[in-house]
Amino acid sequence: MTYTTSPSGAGRLLPWLGGGRRVRSARARETATEMKRVQFSSPVLPYLFLFPQLAVIFVFFYWPSVQAIQSSFYLEDPFGFGSTFVGLSNYADAVFSPEYQSIALFTAVFTALVTLFSLSIGLLLAVKADKVIRGSSAYKTLLISVYAIAAPVAGLIGMMLFDQHIGPFVEMASWFGWNMRVGLSYFDTAFAMIVVAVWKQVPYNFIFFLSGLQNVPMSVREAATIDCRSGFRRFWTVVLPLLAPTAFFLLIINVTYSLFDTFGLIDVMVKDKPANNPITLVYKVYNDGFRGNDIGGSSAQSVILMIVVFALTVIQFRLIERRIHYT
Amino acid sequence: MFRKFSMAATAVALSASHTLAATEITWWHGMGGRNGEVINEVSQKFNASQTACNLTPISKGTYEEALAGGIAAFRSGEQPNILQVFDAGAATIINAKGATVAAEDLINNAGYKFDREAFIEGVRYFYADSDGKFVGMPFNSSAPIMYVNTQAFEKAGVAVPKTWEEFEAAAPKLKEAGYIALTASQLTWQFTENFFSRHNIQFATNNNGYDSVVDTKMNLTDEHLVKMFEKLKEWADAGYYGFYGAGWNDNQKPFEEGKVALWIGSSGSFGGLQKTATMPFSADFLPYWFDVKGAGTNTFIGGAALFAMAGKPEAENKCVADFFQFLTSPEIQKFYHQATGYVAITQAAYELAKKEGYYEKQPVAEVGIKQLMLPSGEWSKGYRLGFYPQIRSIMEREYNKIFAGETTVKQAFETIEKEGNDLLARFAKTAG
Numbered sequence: 001m002t003y004t005t006s007p008s009g010a011g012r013l014l015p016w017l018g019g020g021r022r023v024r025s026a027r028a029r030e031t032a033t034e035m036k037r038v039q040f041s042s043p044v045l046p047y048l049f050l051f052p053q054l055a056v057i058f059v060f061f062y063w064p065s066v067q068a069i070q071s072s073f074y075l076e077d078p079f080g081f082g083s084t085f086v087g088l089s090n091y092a093d094a095v096f097s098p099e100y101q102s103i104a105l106f107t108a109v110f111t112a113l114v115t116l117f118s119l120s121i122g123l124l125l126a127v128k129a130d131k132v133i134r135g136s137s138a139y140k141t142l143l144i145s146v147y148a149i150a151a152p153v154a155g156l157i158g159m160m161l162f163d164q165h166i167g168p169f170v171e172m173a174s175w176f177g178w179n180m181r182v183g184l185s186y187f188d189t190a191f192a193m194i195v196v197a198v199w200k201q202v203p204y205n206f207i208f209f210l211s212g213l214q215n216v217p218m219s220v221r222e223a224a225t226i227d228c229r230s231g232f233r234r235f236w237t238v239v240l241p242l243l244a245p246t247a248f249f250l251l252i253i254n255v256t257y258s259l260f261d262t263f264g265l266i267d268v269m270v271k272d273k274p275a276n277n278p279i280t281l282v283y284k285v286y287n288d289g290f291r292g293n294d295i296g297g298s299s300a301q302s303v304i305l306m307i308v309v310f311a312l313t314v315i316q317f318r319l320i321e322r323r324i325h326y327t
Numbered sequence: 328m329f330r331k332f333s334m335a336a337t338a339v340a341l342s343a344s345h346t347l348a349a350t351e352i353t354w355w356h357g358m359g360g361r362n363g364e365v366i367n368e369v370s371q372k373f374n375a376s377q378t379a380c381n382l383t384p385i386s387k388g389t390y391e392e393a394l395a396g397g398i399a400a401f402r403s404g405e406q407p408n409i410l411q412v413f414d415a416g417a418a419t420i421i422n423a424k425g426a427t428v429a430a431e432d433l434i435n436n437a438g439y440k441f442d443r444e445a446f447i448e449g450v451r452y453f454y455a456d457s458d459g460k461f462v463g464m465p466f467n468s469s470a471p472i473m474y475v476n477t478q479a480f481e482k483a484g485v486a487v488p489k490t491w492e493e494f495e496a497a498a499p500k501l502k503e504a505g506y507i508a509l510t511a512s513q514l515t516w517q518f519t520e521n522f523f524s525r526h527n528i529q530f531a532t533n534n535n536g537y538d539s540v541v542d543t544k545m546n547l548t549d550e551h552l553v554k555m556f557e558k559l560k561e562w563a564d565a566g567y568y569g570f571y572g573a574g575w576n577d578n579q580k581p582f583e584e585g586k587v588a589l590w591i592g593s594s595g596s597f598g599g600l601q602k603t604a605t606m607p608f609s610a611d612f613l614p615y616w617f618d619v620k621g622a623g624t625n626t627f628i629g630g631a632a633l634f635a636m637a638g639k640p641e642a643e644n645k646c647v648a649d650f651f652q653f654l655t656s657p658e659i660q661k662f663y664h665q666a667t668g669y670v671a672i673t674q675a676a677y678e679l680a681k682k683e684g685y686y687e688k689q690p691v692a693e694v695g696i697k698q699l700m701l702p703s704g705e706w707s708k709g710y711r712l713g714f715y716p717q718i719r720s721i722m723e724r725e726y727n728k729i730f731a732g733e734t735t736v737k738q739a740f741e742t743i744e745k746e747g748n749d750l751l752a753r754f755a756k757t758a759g
Binding site: 075076077078079080081082084086093099164165181183184185186271272273274275276277287288290291292293294296297 | 389391392394395398401402416419422423424425426570571572573574575576577580581584714716717720723724725726727728730731733746753756757758
């Protein structure tokens with residue numbers, strides 16, 4: 001029962017990262033060891049099964065990461081003829097450049113807003129769809145289908161909706177006296193990007209919240225209905241805490257989505273010429289590395305990003321997950 | 328087991344003997360759509376014209392992806408024989424000595440006689456070293472030219488301007504007639520890089536960067552350049568100039584729709600424009616400021632060049648040389664010119680197309696070539712600046728800010744010059 005309501009398997013990560021639940025995870029570990037003894041006759045066997053997965057992670061994650069860290073300390077000509085050790089100067093160049101700072105700030109704001117809106121809209125829709133009885137599958141399918149759209153396609157659709165010349169959203173904005181110029185005005189482009197990024201992510205959150213809601217036992221809901229008349233209060237005090245594991249998992253997923261998976265969308269929306277339009281840190285890494293061929297500088301930026309994400313994940317697990325109760 | 332091995336060995340031997348018959352060479356490029364198809368057609372023509380070599384073109388996506396892919400391949404020893412590199416990436420590949428074999432050397436080594444003079448003026452220097460030796464083989468070449476909505480000028484009753492002074496005089500009448508007088512699709516290429524060449528003004532120290540990477544500095548606070556952009560801003564505020572951001576198509580579209588009188592595009596745009604434009608159009612040279620001394624010189628080529636990658640066997644290099652010779656032959660140049668709209672790069676191909684009466688049917692196709700063939704000046708041959716794609720990004724950012732009213736022209740150019748020079752210094756370190 002413990003882990004069935006945690007769709008993430010976030011609980012499984014606990015033995016490595018877990019903060020506040022040491023006693024319990026220790027117990028879980030004991031049980032796991034017992035189970036291992038029962039299932040595997042040879043101690044080598046589980047490692048053998050793990051090997052393909054580990055090999056993939058090693059080849060596609062650890063090996064490139066090590067290379068990135070290594071080249072972040074060098075200034076290198078792209079063809080690899082000469083490289084000079086420059087210590088931390090690639091990092092200093094990135095961190096102290098005003099452009100990098102403003103991109104970092106935008107990335108933070110973008111991530112916060114996209115996560116906030118896609119989580120709350122997804123939750124709202126899920127709560128409402130959970131109550132619909134007739135035709136519920138049609139609603140659900142319609143809401144979920146957006147998720148099947150690939151990020152660049154979503155970017156393309158978004159770009160058309162916000163096009164300066166033919167975009168219907170631009171026309172709608174003009175009814176309210178807003179002369180929206182996506183691609184020209186920093187704020188307008190940021191607005192369009194956030195709208196498209198949220199629109200793309202809402203269905204994903206919707207699916208998980210909906211299945212989370214359906215896991216809230218009917219008996220608990222009925223008991224709550226007897227105790228409290230206010231629907232909002234019942235939701236706030238009973239349903240939401242029971243949804244917390246799902247919400248926590250989605251929080252992590254949404255943060256990584258906003259930081260990394262929005263890349264294709266941004267690339268399409270700025271038409272690969274960012275100019276003064278907002279971009280995120282990942283896009284900057286790509287721009288400097290792949291288009292500018294500045295391998296050292298771009299590696300340093302990607303290492304910074306790696307550290308940020310690592311720190312964020314640790315914080316999330318140590319501070320937030322502590323407050324979450326898996327039923 | 329042994330039998331399997333010997334069979335495999337036979338198979339390998341067989342396929343090897345097959346490749347011995349024709350030397351295989353590869354060509355990585357960054358073109359899509361119709362232009363990509365034309366590359367396939369050119370390759371087929373080459374393969375059909377001889378039996379010694381077999382050329383396989385492979386599309387690697389965009390220009391940038393082709394360059395990035397070529398670099399990664401070179402580092403792992405898997406480079407193609409021919410790599411297409413775009414104008415802004417020229418400094419990256421040419422400064423990487425040992426990554427390429429100069430096209431001129433390659434052709435001379437293969438027993439041909441390379442003739443620089445056969446190429447038209449504006450093509451000769453951009454992909455060459457400071458002594459004028461061709462490092463890259465110019466391939467798809469374009470020039471920034473001005474497209475004219477002829478209806479707009481009839482309606483306004485003014486003549487098509489040759490200079491910016493004339494434009495300034497005509498703009499109010501065009502506005503009165505209901506048109507946006509001017510749009511432009513790429514301010515970096517058209518109003519910065521080519522501004523220096525059209526007005527014969529020095530772009531950067533060290534001979535525009537051709538002589539050395541060490542301590543190269545850009546001359547972006549030049550008074551004429553600043554004035555050009557101050558005028559553009561003034562025109563934008565007066566409703567004469569429409570700025571729709573850094574995207575190429577956003578600025579082309581209003582012209583296609585017939586709302587704009589003049590559009591600065593590429594000489595390669597006319598093929599597409601013939602399909603999309605809703606009104607008759609003609610073309611003319613990129614205007615210049617008459618009051619700038621020595622202005623009116625030619626512009627240099629944009630587009631991309633082909634580079635022969637180093638570290639390949641002699642036989643394959645010979646094939647690449649054969650292909651380069653084939654590519655610059657008048658018939659193939661004329662074919663490519665007419666199929667894509669890129670300019671013909673040799674004098675002979677131009678003459679051939681002219682003799683056929685092509686330009687009487689398609690006068691617009693001649694404008695780019697003629698602009699490249701205008702008399703050149705000391706500073707009209709282009710530039711060689713490292714990390715240039717990033718420098719262009721900085722320009723795009725600051726230009727957007729100018730037209731959004733977030734910065735002044737002077738401030739914008741000071742910022743570009745400072746950040747750009749920092750990048751150049753960084754590039755000098757990587758290349759040193």
